[in-house]
Each structure stands twice: as C-alpha cells, then as structure tokens.
Amino acid sequence: MPLPHVVIVGGGFGGLSAARALRHAPVRVTLLDRRNHHLFQPLLYQVATATLSPGDIASPIRWVLRHQKNLQVLLVDVTRIDAGARQVVVTEGLPISYDFLILATGASHAYFGRDEWRPFAPGLKSLEDALDIRRRVLMAFERAEREADHDRRDMLLTFVIVGGGPTGVELAGTLAEMARRTLREEFRTIETSRTRIVLVEAGPTILASFPEKLRDRARAALQQKGVEVCERTAVTHIDERGVRLGDQPLAAATVVWAAGVAASPLVGTLGTPLDRAGRAIVEPDLSLPGHPEVFVVGDAASFSHQNARPLPGVAQVAMQGAVQAARNIVRRMAGEATRPFHYTDKGNMAIVGRGAAIADLGFLRFSGFPAWMVWIFLHIFMLIGFRNRLSVLMQWALSYLTMQRSVRLITVAPATHVEREIGE
Numbered sequence: 001m002p003l004p005h006v007v008i009v010g011g012g013f014g015g016l017s018a019a020r021a022l023r024h025a026p027v028r029v030t031l032l033d034r035r036n037h038h039l040f041q042p043l044l045y046q047v048a049t050a051t052l053s054p055g056d057i058a059s060p061i062r063w064v065l066r067h068q069k070n071l072q073v074l075l076v077d078v079t080r081i082d083a084g085a086r087q088v089v090v091t092e093g094l095p096i097s098y099d100f101l102i103l104a105t106g107a108s109h110a111y112f113g114r115d116e117w118r119p120f121a122p123g124l125k126s127l128e129d130a131l132d133i134r135r136r137v138l139m140a141f142e143r144a145e146r147e148a149d150h151d152r153r154d155m156l157l158t159f160v161i162v163g164g165g166p167t168g169v170e171l172a173g174t175l176a177e178m179a180r181r182t183l184r185e186e187f188r189t190i191e192t193s194r195t196r197i198v199l200v201e202a203g204p205t206i207l208a209s210f211p212e213k214l215r216d217r218a219r220a221a222l223q224q225k226g227v228e229v230c231e232r233t234a235v236t237h238i239d240e241r242g243v244r245l246g247d248q249p250l251a252a253a254t255v256v257w258a259a260g261v262a263a264s265p266l267v268g269t270l271g272t273p274l275d276r277a278g279r280a281i282v283e284p285d286l287s288l289p290g291h292p293e294v295f296v297v298g299d300a301a302s303f304s305h306q307n308a309r310p311l312p313g314v315a316q317v318a319m320q321g322a323v324q325a326a327r328n329i330v331r332r333m334a335g336e337a338t339r340p341f342h343y344t345d346k347g348n349m350a351i352v353g354r355g356a357a358i359a360d361l362g363f364l365r366f367s368g369f370p371a372w373m374v375w376i377f378l379h380i381f382m383l384i385g386f387r388n389r390l391s392v393l394m395q396w397a398l399s400y401l402t403m404q405r406s407v408r409l410i411t412v413a414p415a416t417h418v419e420r421e422i423g424e
C-alpha cells in the first residue's frame with residue numbers, strides 16, 4: 001500500500017519545521033515553494049541597510065532538506081487549494097493530490113486598503129524588497145550629493161519609516177547609524193549627519209508588545225541616535241513627494257512600509273472562515289474546521305485558543321505550530337485523537353542598533369549591550385548552515401569594529417542581482 005502523501009506548502013520557518021518533524025514518519029512528503037530558498041526574515045533589514053548580503057540569510061530549501069529521504073522539494077507557485085478534491089493547484093503542471101496538507105505560506109504586506117501607496121513605500125518581506133530598499137536608500141544619498149536645490153536636498157535626506165514594530169525600529173536605528181557614522185566622511189556637498197529619520201507609529205507607542213520600561217529605553221536609544229519618533233501619528237497619504245502625517249505634509253524621497261501584514265492570499269482559497277488579517281481560523285489542533293486533514297500554521301493561521309488575541313506572527317509560533325501539526329498527522333494516521341497546540345513563549349527581543357537592544361524573557365527583562373549580545377548569539381544560532389553563521393558573525397564583527405557596511409552596492413536590476421548572489 002502506498003504511503004500517505006503529506007504536502008507542505010511553504011518552505012519558511014513553519015514549512016521547514018513541519019518537514020523535519022516528519023522525517024521518521026511513515027509518509028511521503030512533498031514540500032512546495034515558489035522560491036528555491038528559505039529566507040531568514042529577521043535579518044532582512046540588515047540586507048536592506050547594506051550590512052549583510054542576500055546569500056548570508058537565505059539557503060536553498062533543496063540543500064537544507066537534502067538528507068531527508070522521504071521528502072521531495074518542488075519549485076512551484078501554488079495558485080489554489082481545492083480542499084474538497086484534496087488537491088493543490090499549481091501554475092505549471094497538474095494538480096498535486098494529498099492525504100494531508102500543511103499550509104505554511106506566511107504573510108505579505110497590507111496597506112490597509114491603500115494599495116496605491118505600495119510603489120512609493122515598499123515593504124520588507126523578501127530579498128527583492130530588501131535590495132530595492134537598499135538601492136533606494138543609497139541612491140537618495142547619491143542624488144542629494146549632486147542636488148543644487150536646498151529643499152530637494154532636504155527631501156532626499158529625509159527617510160520615513162511607517163510602523164513602530166520591531167522591524168520599523170530596527171530599520172530606523174540602523175539607518176540613523178549609517179547616516180551619522182558610516183557615511184559621514186564620504187560626501188563633500190551634503191552633511192549626512194543632518195539626515196532626518198522619522199519613525200511614524202499610529203498607535204500610542206512603538207514596540208507595543210513590550211513592557212513599558214523596555215519601550216521607554218528603546219525610544220530613548222532611538223532618539224539618542226537621532227531618530228524622530230512620532231507616536232499617535234497616522235500616515236494619511238503617501239506619494240512620490242513624501243507622506244502626509246495627519247494633515248501635515250512631510251517631503252521625503254524614501255518611505256519604507258513596516259506597518260501592516262496580511263496572510264498570504266492562498267489562504268482565501270480554502271473556503272473556510274478567515275480573521276480580519278485574512279488568516280485561516282484554525283481549530284485547537286491547528287486543523288481547519290470541516291477539514292481534519294488540512295493544517296494551517298505560522299503567519300497564515302489565526303490561533304486564538306490560548307489567549308484572547310491570536311498568537312503573534314513570529315518565527316517561534318510558526319515552528320512550534322508546525323511540529324504540532326506534523327505530530328497530529330502522525331496521530332491521525334495511527335487512529336489516535338489529535339492534541340491541541342500550546343505555544344511556549346520563549347521571549348521577545350528587538351534591536352535598536354549597534355550595542356542597543358531590548359529583551360523580555362518573561363522572568364528577566366534587560367536592555368542595552370547585554371541584550372544586544374544575546375540577540376546576536378541567538379540569531380547566529382538560528383541561522384541555517386555553518387557558512388551563513390560564520391559569514392554573518394564576521395560581517396557583524398567587522399561592522400561593529402569599523403562602522404563600515406560592506407554591501408553598499410547599488411544594483412540596477414535587483415531581481416537579477418538576487419539570483420546571482422543566491423546562486424553563489
């Protein structure tokens with residue numbers, strides 16, 4: 001009798017963890033992803049700010065799972081799930097049938113219904129996004145250097161980050177360091193230290209998921225680096241001239257979107273209830289209502305059986321959920337009852353810049369240099385592959401000692417560049 005077929009869609013944190021958890025199970029696993037690489041999203045901002053190369057934070061999925069004999073990796077774009085027929089519909093080739101499905105397709109940007117802002121305010125989700133932002137940032141300084149008009153120069157040296165979550169804070173802090181330290185001596189017309197970095201948050205505070213004391217420290221560290229932190233400030237318009245904060249225009253050549261996320265559109269094709277962010281509302285065991293053979297994990301799932309609010313979109317939720325979904329598949333095959341998912345929160349960290357971070361481990365809260373060191377070693381540990389770990393550690397040590405950002409390359413065709421660097 002053929003082994004049951006488990007299809008996993010997505011080779012991110014959730015998909016990889018699910019695949020690994022099934023390595024000794026009596027199943028045939030097919031992992032589908034439209035990209036050939038697993039991306040370590042928490043370090044994307046370091047590619048966007050020219051510290052790391054794409055190849056440092058991405059690894060080919062095929063290589064990562066090369067030792068898993070019960071698994072095949074296919075590079076395909078999934079367009080639809082036909083849950084009734086138990087099939088995954090792909091752009092090229094025949095639909096793929098499954099006995100069990102794990103959907104781990106993550107999330108993308110959401111512009112709160114203002115999709116026309118997208119071209120002026122790119123989000124940070126993929127390597128292409130990071131290289132696009134890196135190009136925009138570096139080009140703004142280059143254009144400013146040759147700009148004769150004073151107002152235009154100010155506009156080119158104004159950077160707005162929309163969204164005061166961890167990604168917005170990381171970007172703002174690192175951009176401020178880049179302007180004030182890395183680039184300081186390299187330009188003749190402009191004074192890069194006068195660059196404006198404006199971090200805008202519509203809610204009452206930046207880093208809302210952290211305790212007040214840590215938020216205050218992070219805010220103070222940002223301000224010390226020269227970041228203007230605007231809380232309780234809504235962005236009401238974005239175009240090529242900049243942004244409108246409430247009814248005040250702010251001329252800015254570079255705007256980065258770090259505000260909203262929505263689940264991958266594929267989730268909408270399941271035909272089951274979704275929450276406001278488009279995530280599939282899952283049962284306590286992470287399966288879909290009415291489809292015990294389909295599990296949704298990570299950023300694509302809305303799991304609200306543990307707290308009043310759904311679990312956050314972080315890597316640990318995706319990884320732990322994926323392992324539980326895989327175990328539940330094995331239980332179901334053995335005719336046993338599935339078990340509910342319980343998320344173990346291992347803590348929350350955010351980096352503000354060189355030597356500055358905040359850490360909330362529940363039993364221990366700390367900030368500054370010690371938190372930064374913990375953050376560094378945690379991320380090195382979580383990265384996939386010895387080469388990436390060594391390379392990132394060396395790049396960080398170098399940039400810490402010299403303030404240099406080694407990947408300050410302006411590339412004309414970002415997508416081509418990605419392919420070249422990934423293929424290294």
Ligand SMILES: Cc1cc2nc3c(=O)[nH]c(=O)nc-3n(C[C@H](O)[C@H](O)[C@H](O)COP(=O)(O)OP(=O)(O)OC[C@H]3O[C@@H](n4cnc5c(N)ncnc54)[C@H](O)[C@@H]3O)c2cc1C
Pocket residue numbers: 009010011012013014015032033034035037038039041042043044045076077078079104105106107124125166167264266297298299300313314315316318
């Ligand atoms: C800039 C940034 C910084 C972050 N920082 C942190 C952090 O510091 N700590 C933390 O815990 N979390 C952080 N996160 C969140 C964390 O990365 C996510 O929670 C995690 O990646 C979710 O895992 P996932 O498996 O659900 O989705 P993902 O890791 O996003 O993987 C989804 C996969 O599905 C594939 N896919 C999507 N649609 C299709 C399709 N139609 N067909 C085929 N394949 C498809 C994608 O190519 C991708 O490989 C950050 C996220 C971002 C964007």
